[in-house]
Each structure stands twice: as C-alpha cells, then as structure tokens.
Amino acid sequence: MTERAETRLNLSKATVLLLQNNQTELDILGQVFIGFGVKAIRKCLTLSEAEECIRAGIVFDLLVVDCDMPAQAGFDFVMRLRRMEDSDNRLAPIMLVSGHTAPSSIAKARDCGANFVVAKPITPKVMFDRVMWLAREERQFVVTDTYSGPDRRHKTFGPPAGTKGRRHDDLSAKLGKPVGPDMSQSDIDALLNPKKASV
Known part of the structure; x- marks a missing residue:
C-alpha cells in the first residue's frame, strides 16, 4: 500500500471506544479521533462504563484503552474481552496508551492480548500512524x-512502512543481492501462510 493510498483511509463509519481514567486525556484523545473523521466515539472514564458498552452489544472497530488505570484494570479489561467468546468485540483491534513504557509494561500489554502500545503523551501523527498499522494488521x-x-x-x-525502526536489530527495508539457491514454492508458502496455533 502506498503512502498516498494510506492517507485516504475513511474512518467516518468507524466506531471507536476510548477508555481513559483522566478527563483531560479522554477529551484530547476524543478530539484526535474526531480529527481523523471518526463520528461514532464512545468515551468512557471508568471501567464500568466501558463494560456497559460491551454488554450493550455495540460493535467497535477499535478500542483505545488506558494502561495506567488503578490496579492494572486496563490490562485486565483487555484480557477479559479477549476471552468473551460471545462478544463481537473479542477480535477487535485494541490499542493501549501508557505513560510507562518500561519493558515490563510492554510485556503485560503483549500478554493481555492488545495489538499495540502507544506512549503518552500522544500526538495525532503517531496515533494516525498506529491506526494505519492496525488497519494493515x-x-x-x-x-x-x-x-x-x-x-x-x-x-x-x-517498523511500519515508511518509518525508521527504533531497535538496533530492525531489518532494513532495502533488499540486497540474492545469495544462494532460490527457495522452493512450498517453503515460501510455509513462510507466508503459517498454520494458526492450535486451541
């Protein structure tokens, strides 16, 4: 997908749930998504409000959840949602936002079932890049x-296409000259279409 095509992503029909435990951050995040063209936004200041939206059967295209809620409630909310077999939101993309991006927090986010973590303070550009990445997930x-x-x-x-990686071992997007024999088609298919993990 080209960068030009990416900027045409139409979010006007998307439904987004925002769960933040700080009113100012919730308002800012809401304005960011309004700026992206999202019209259906459910802003929740408490876990019970977010859970009520899920119980009401609202189907979300994206959930943005605060990691910094007391007693790790944000992580627990994501983990419970991923286990709700009867919920249409079980497979929805979930982005966590956190003021603490220590490796232990990132590991908790990964292990609770979130798709992505964004460090606070958020910026519209970073948030849009991450939404685009989730759209290509x-x-x-x-x-x-x-x-x-x-x-x-x-x-x-x-890293996302068009951005520089932050890790020392991120692979370059530039391809070198071929070395060695070509792979067989069955080997290529196995790399591109790995089997889903068994239940």
Whole structure:
C-alpha cells in the first residue's frame, strides 16, 4: 500500500471506544479521533462504563484503552474481552496508551492480548500512524489455555512502512543481492501462510 493510498483511509463509519481514567486525556484523545473523521466515539472514564458498552452489544472497530488505570484494570479489561467468546468485540483491534513504557509494561500489554502500545503523551501523527498499522494488521488471532489475542511474535514484522525502526536489530527495508539457491514454492508458502496455533 502506498503512502498516498494510506492517507485516504475513511474512518467516518468507524466506531471507536476510548477508555481513559483522566478527563483531560479522554477529551484530547476524543478530539484526535474526531480529527481523523471518526463520528461514532464512545468515551468512557471508568471501567464500568466501558463494560456497559460491551454488554450493550455495540460493535467497535477499535478500542483505545488506558494502561495506567488503578490496579492494572486496563490490562485486565483487555484480557477479559479477549476471552468473551460471545462478544463481537473479542477480535477487535485494541490499542493501549501508557505513560510507562518500561519493558515490563510492554510485556503485560503483549500478554493481555492488545495489538499495540502507544506512549503518552500522544500526538495525532503517531496515533494516525498506529491506526494505519492496525488497519494493515495481518497477525493471526491465537487462542490457548493461557493466552487469547493476536500472535505475539510481533517483533519480526519490523517498523511500519515508511518509518525508521527504533531497535538496533530492525531489518532494513532495502533488499540486497540474492545469495544462494532460490527457495522452493512450498517453503515460501510455509513462510507466508503459517498454520494458526492450535486451541
């Protein structure tokens, strides 16, 4: 997908749930998504409000959840939602926003079933880039006894297209000259279409 095509993403029909435990941050985040063209936004200041939206059967195209809620309530909310087999929101993309991006917090976000973590303070550009990344998400949804959510093997996908990686071991988008024999078609198919993890 080209950068020009990406900027034409139409979010006017998207339904977004925003769960933040700070009114100012909730208002700012709401304005950011209004700026993206989203018209259906449910702003929740408490966990009970967000859970009521889920129970009401509203189907969301994206959930943005605060990691910094007391007693890790944001992580627990995502984990419970991913286990709700009768909810249409179980497979919805979930983005966590956090003021604490220590490796332990990132690991909790990954292990609760979130798709992505964005560090506070957010900016419209970073948020839009992450929404675009989620729109192109191709990771399989995995269900096991201990985890439910997108495939956690995320690091190998590299940074979003058109952005510079932050890790020292991010692979370059530039291809070098071929080395060695070509792979067989069955080997290529196995790489591009891995089997879904068994339940």
